[in-house]
Amino acid sequence: MAKKTTSVLPGFKLTLGYTLLYLSLIVLIPLACTVWKTSTLTWDQFWHTVTAPRVMASYRLSFGASFLAALTNLFFGLLVAWVLVRYQFWGKRFVDALVDLPFALPTAVAGIALTAVYAPHGWIGRWLAPLGIQVAFTRLGVFVALTFIGLPFIVRTVQPVLEDFDLEIEESAASLGANRWQTFWRVTLPMLRPALLTGFTLAFARALGEYGSVVFISGNMPMKTEITPLLIITKLEEFDYPGATAIAVTMLVASFVLLLTINFLQWWSHRHHRPV
Amino acid sequence: MTPASTLTAPRRAAPRRVTAEPPFVRWLLIGTALLFLGLFLFVPLAAVFAEAFAKGIGFYLHTFDDVDTVAAIKRTFIVAGIAVPLNCVFGVAAAWAIAKFDFRGKTVLITLIDLPFTVSPVVAGMVYVLLFGAQGLLGPWLLAHDIKIIFAVPGIVLATMFVTFPFVARELIPLMQAQGRIEEEAARVLGASGWQTFRRVTLPNIKWGLLYGVILCNARAMGEFGAVSVVSEHIRGQTNTIPLHVEILYNDYNFAGAFAVASLLTLLLVVTLALKTWVEHKNAALRGTGS
Numbered sequence: 001m002a003k004k005t006t007s008v009l010p011g012f013k014l015t016l017g018y019t020l021l022y023l024s025l026i027v028l029i030p031l032a033c034t035v036w037k038t039s040t041l042t043w044d045q046f047w048h049t050v051t052a053p054r055v056m057a058s059y060r061l062s063f064g065a066s067f068l069a070a071l072t073n074l075f076f077g078l079l080v081a082w083v084l085v086r087y088q089f090w091g092k093r094f095v096d097a098l099v100d101l102p103f104a105l106p107t108a109v110a111g112i113a114l115t116a117v118y119a120p121h122g123w124i125g126r127w128l129a130p131l132g133i134q135v136a137f138t139r140l141g142v143f144v145a146l147t148f149i150g151l152p153f154i155v156r157t158v159q160p161v162l163e164d165f166d167l168e169i170e171e172s173a174a175s176l177g178a179n180r181w182q183t184f185w186r187v188t189l190p191m192l193r194p195a196l197l198t199g200f201t202l203a204f205a206r207a208l209g210e211y212g213s214v215v216f217i218s219g220n221m222p223m224k225t226e227i228t229p230l231l232i233i234t235k236l237e238e239f240d241y242p243g244a245t246a247i248a249v250t251m252l253v254a255s256f257v258l259l260l261t262i263n264f265l266q267w268w269s270h271r272h273h274r275p276v
Numbered sequence: 277m278t279p280a281s282t283l284t285a286p287r288r289a290a291p292r293r294v295t296a297e298p299p300f301v302r303w304l305l306i307g308t309a310l311l312f313l314g315l316f317l318f319v320p321l322a323a324v325f326a327e328a329f330a331k332g333i334g335f336y337l338h339t340f341d342d343v344d345t346v347a348a349i350k351r352t353f354i355v356a357g358i359a360v361p362l363n364c365v366f367g368v369a370a371a372w373a374i375a376k377f378d379f380r381g382k383t384v385l386i387t388l389i390d391l392p393f394t395v396s397p398v399v400a401g402m403v404y405v406l407l408f409g410a411q412g413l414l415g416p417w418l419l420a421h422d423i424k425i426i427f428a429v430p431g432i433v434l435a436t437m438f439v440t441f442p443f444v445a446r447e448l449i450p451l452m453q454a455q456g457r458i459e460e461e462a463a464r465v466l467g468a469s470g471w472q473t474f475r476r477v478t479l480p481n482i483k484w485g486l487l488y489g490v491i492l493c494n495a496r497a498m499g500e501f502g503a504v505s506v507v508s509e510h511i512r513g514q515t516n517t518i519p520l521h522v523e524i525l526y527n528d529y530n531f532a533g534a535f536a537v538a539s540l541l542t543l544l545l546v547v548t549l550a551l552k553t554w555v556e557h558k559n560a561a562l563r564g565t566g567s
Contacts, residue, residue, distance in 0.1 A: 007376075007377060008461050008464040008465065009376050009377070009457060009460055009461065009464060009470070009473070010464075010470035010473075011372060011373075011470055011474075012373060012376075012377045012379075014369075015369040015370070015372045015373040016373040016377070016379070018366070018369045019366065019369050019370040019373050019374075019385070020385075022366045022369075023370075023385075023388060023389065026434070026437050026438055026441060027388070027391055027392060027438060027441060028388070029407075030403035030404055030406070030407050030438070031391070031395070031403055033403050033406040033407050033412075033413060034399075034402075034403060034406065036406075036413065037406050076309070076312045079305060079308060079309050079312070080309045080312070080313065082305065082309075083305055083306050083309040083310075084309075087302055087305070087306055089306055093553075095310065095313060097549050097550075097552075097553050098313060098317055098318065098321075099313070099317075100549055100552065101317050101321060101545065101549070102317070103492075104492070104495045104496075104499075104545045104548045104549060104552075105321075105499070105541075105542065105545045106498070106499025106500070106501060106518075106519050106538075106541045106544075106545070107499070107500075107501045107502065107519075108499075108501040108519040108520075108522050108523055108538070109324060109499070109519070109522065109538040109541050109542060109545075110320065112324075112522065112526055112534060112535065112538060113320035113321070113323050113324045113327075113535075113538070114320050116320075116323050116327055116531075116535075117319050117320050117323045122323070123319055123323060124315060124319060144316075147316060148316050148317070148320070151316065151317070167295050170294070170295045171294055171295060174294035174295065175294070180297055180301075205393075205394050208396065209394075209395065209396025209397060209398065209399070209502075210396075210502075211396065211397055211398050211501070211502035211505070212397070212501035212502050212505075212519070216526070229396050229397075229398040229399075229502065230398075232396075232398050232399065232402060233398055233505070233506060236402060236405060236506060239411065241405070241406060241409070241411050241412075244402060245402070245406065248396075248398075248399045248402060251396070251399075252395070252399065255394065256394075259394070
């Protein structure tokens with residue numbers, strides 16, 4: 001299949017043309033508006049907007065909670081994928097289907113449900129309250145909501161890799177004298193690393209932009225429990241369009257840089273730790 | 277791989293002791309995983325229904341008598357009814373162009389199609405406000421011609437289209453790339469027209485993948501909150517979809533009402549997951565017989 005100048009299949013121009021047109025109208029041109037709107041600000045105004053104390057506090061919360069939530073999911077997501085692939089237990093198919101819940105459950109529903117459960121009088125909150133732990137309307141609540149929505153990303157990227165995993169590799173490790181933990185830590189886990197990194201990236205990126213499930217449980221106190229997407233909405237409601245756009249652009253750039261870094265790490269880890 | 281594998285008994289016969297953990301470790305891992313899933317996923321799901329029926333079945337049913345609730349449900353169906361088919365047509369067209377032909381910049385195009393997944397829903401809504409809002413690029417022109425997009429149904433449809441944009445395409449592109457183009461080329465050589473080739477050869481091959489994409493796209497379209505929240509006015513009965521109506525009821529401290537409406541969306545989720553599992557099952561069966 002060298003150069004495909006002629007094809008017996010029809011519709012190339014039509015489908016590609018339609019794809020490009022639709023993509024431009026729905027996604028590219030509207031996104032380009034952010035650049036246009038930001039350019040109405042001077043550099044000083046832009047810098048002043050995106051580094052205001054309230055905005056900085058929201059970055060810290062959004063990036064920090066998203067990172068911790070993705071990290072938590074890295075551990076529990078691997079555990080859930082492992083249990084689903086390697087073990088048999090009653091109700092496994094139901095549990096497997098349940099993992100997709102955060103994908104499909106509307107975020108607003110997730111938000112009010114988590115708030116109800118983790119509020120001081122809620123089903124879980126009432127057990128945590130005597131211990132002095134308050135989840136709803138604190139930063140911990142933001143973390144809980146972001147963990148909720150990020151879980152399927154890790155499970156669903158690791159699960160297929162584990163399913164295709166050749167058990168003979170673990171057998172060789174065992175026959176060479178490695179114990180179960182050494183086999184997992186030195187043999188299995190390194191082979192899962194690319195999938196784990198991909199899942200982590202997806203969960204982190206999703207958590208950064210998440211709005212619906214967080215606003216109900218966070219309490220939305222400026223400087224304390226206000227996430228960046230909410231701040232964008234607040235600016236829009238005040239008709240401060242350039243301000244909202246400036247924050248949005250900063251956030252887009254920051255998440256692109258992060259994604260590129262993680263992609264680079266992935267590429268690097270692939271190059272230097274290629275399994276034989 | 278190694279001659280050692282020939283020494284072991286047939287695959288299923290002997291238990292693999294060296295690759296299994298001791299029972300207590302196994303049950304500890306299963307227990308921890310289930311506890312985590314229970315606390316984070318199952319309990320909130322159960323809470324939706326418990327809260328919805330907290331004031332009894334009469335109150336639950338009464339919520340759906342409300343004109344605003346009915347209007348929100350209707351609007352959600354209209355929005356999904358427009359956004360999902362349009363994204364479906366786009367998905368098929370994009371997958372056809374990308375999977376069946378070679379051209380420069382294909383990787384860039386695939387990345388651009390995935391772009392809406394990495395953009396926050398709030399930003400997705402915002403870009404349409406920048407474009408069509410009163411202070412927006414086209415705002416003055418729209419105002420002069422008395423066309424309302426933002427704070428009206430067209431804006432909600434556009435924002436929904438943005439956030440559900442990649443679902444169908446993303447499902448079909450890898451599927452159609454894996455299937456190659458030999459079958460279509462054979463159909464063409466045997467004299468089928470382009471449309472016949474698509475309808476009789478391609479469509480049967482991709483139908484389960486297409487259905488899978490449509491199910492996910494629809495679930496997101498009906499449940500989208502952030503993007504829609506930005507482009508709607510939050511006036512009850514006016515431009516509300518079901519998720520926005522849930523928010524309004526909740527902020528009115530009508531918790532039982534909010535959860536009753538939320539339970540409707542949760543039902544949609546249960547149907548989605550059931551359909552999804554069924555399609556996956558069908559797909560696996562199809563692949564099983566195919567190979």
